[in-house]
Amino acid sequence: MRIATWNVNSVGARLPRLLDWLETRAPDVACLQETKCAVDAFPTAEVESLGYQVAVHGDGRWNGVALLSRVGLSEVRTGLAEEPGFPDPEARSIAATCGDIRVHSVYVPNGRTPEDPHYAYKLRWLEALRATTASELADHPHAVVCGDFNIAPTDADVWDPALFVSSTHVTAPERTALAELLGLGLVDVVPRPGKGPNPFTYWDYRAGAFYKDMGMRIDLVYATPPVADTVRDAWVDRETRKGKGPSDHAPVIVELDR
DNA sequence: ATGACCGGTCGTACCGGA
Numbered sequence: 001m002r003i004a005t006w007n008v009n010s011v012g013a014r015l016p017r018l019l020d021w022l023e024t025r026a027p028d029v030a031c032l033q034e035t036k037c038a039v040d041a042f043p044t045a046e047v048e049s050l051g052y053q054v055a056v057h058g059d060g061r062w063n064g065v066a067l068l069s070r071v072g073l074s075e076v077r078t079g080l081a082e083e084p085g086f087p088d089p090e091a092r093s094i095a096a097t098c099g100d101i102r103v104h105s106v107y108v109p110n111g112r113t114p115e116d117p118h119y120a121y122k123l124r125w126l127e128a129l130r131a132t133t134a135s136e137l138a139d140h141p142h143a144v145v146c147g148d149f150n151i152a153p154t155d156a157d158v159w160d161p162a163l164f165v166s167s168t169h170v171t172a173p174e175r176t177a178l179a180e181l182l183g184l185g186l187v188d189v190v191p192r193p194g195k196g197p198n199p200f201t202y203w204d205y206r207a208g209a210f211y212k213d214m215g216m217r218i219d220l221v222y223a224t225p226p227v228a229d230t231v232r233d234a235w236v237d238r239e240t241r242k243g244k245g246p247s248d249h250a251p252v253i254v255e256l257d258r
Numbered sequence: 259a260t261g262a263c264c265g266g267t268c269g270t271a272c273c274g275g276a
Contacts, residue, residue: 009275010265034275036266061266062274110276150276169276195260204276205263212262216276242260248275 001071001099001258004237005031005146005219006251007107007202011064012036014247015043021240022050025253028071029098031105031146035064042066057091064091065107065147071099080132084124086117093129093147095136100258101227102140104133106147111168119168122150126177134184137224145186145222148202148249151178153188157217159200169218187228189221191252194238201236202249210241219252230257 004027008014011032022030035042035058042056053073058064067073077095086109095104106129111122129145137143151174155161164170182188193199200215209215221234237251 013265034265110274112274112276167276202276208260208262210262211260218276238260245264246260248264 001256003029004253007033007148007249009247010036030068032066033107033148057094059091065094065105069098080128086121102143104145108150159214186222191234194236
């Protein structure tokens with residue numbers, strides 16, 4: 001079984017690439033983030049024609065998450081329990097049962113700067129994610145929580161930690177929130193790098209960041225032990241970040257012996 | 259060469275992204 005997570009940065013702008021990627025990488029389950037489209041605008045028919053079932057949670061212009069599965073897709077849940085908003089709740093999480101695994105696709109708020117109200121929102125949202133995940137795991141011991149967490153778990157997950165002092169994505173409260181999520185009994189499935197020493201998953205479009213490998217690992221796969229024990233391989237699909245018209249994120253692909 | 263921001267909107271600048 002192959003599970004992938006990918007921040008596509010607009011499914012509308014990425015549709016030809018998304019369809020090509022589904023055909024060539026053939027994930028059994030794909031967690032998408034930043035679809036940036038309303039539920040009705042999602043290219044459901046095109047994705048279904050490749051053999052996938054589709055579950056979508058969308059706002060319109062921003063945010064948006066989706067789950068694609070060709071191993072079954074049931075018990076869809078959108079949003080978190082007591083989900084905070086900015087000011088209203090946004091389309092940032094979706095979960096479903098795919099095969100024998102409960103799969104969550106999440107898009108954590110950016111935070112902008114530590115002084116910005118968006119940062120406090122990010123921390124509130126992470127607490128709601130922790131609480132919802134805790135109750136979900138009680139019912140589903142085989143689970144993965146995948147997505148764009150907008151947090152680099154360690155300094156090794158940023159190309160130059162000195163540049164990120166006092167920036168979002170690396171602050172202690174954000175990393176503590178991640179640690180508390182892991183503390184529910186999850187395992188960080190760190191992928192192999194696509195190239196070079198670091199398993200980065202995001203590179204800014206500007207200043208040649210990708211070819212200089214000035215990236216971050218912010219797209220994460222957290223798995224419960226019964227799932228983590230079956231990981232055969234995990235890798236950054238760096239090829240998908242190349243060429244004309246890529247997302248600024250690369251997919252993370254996890255191969256399971258199941 | 260992977261090659262030096264991009265996607266969205268009621269916009270033809272500016273916000274959001276990270």
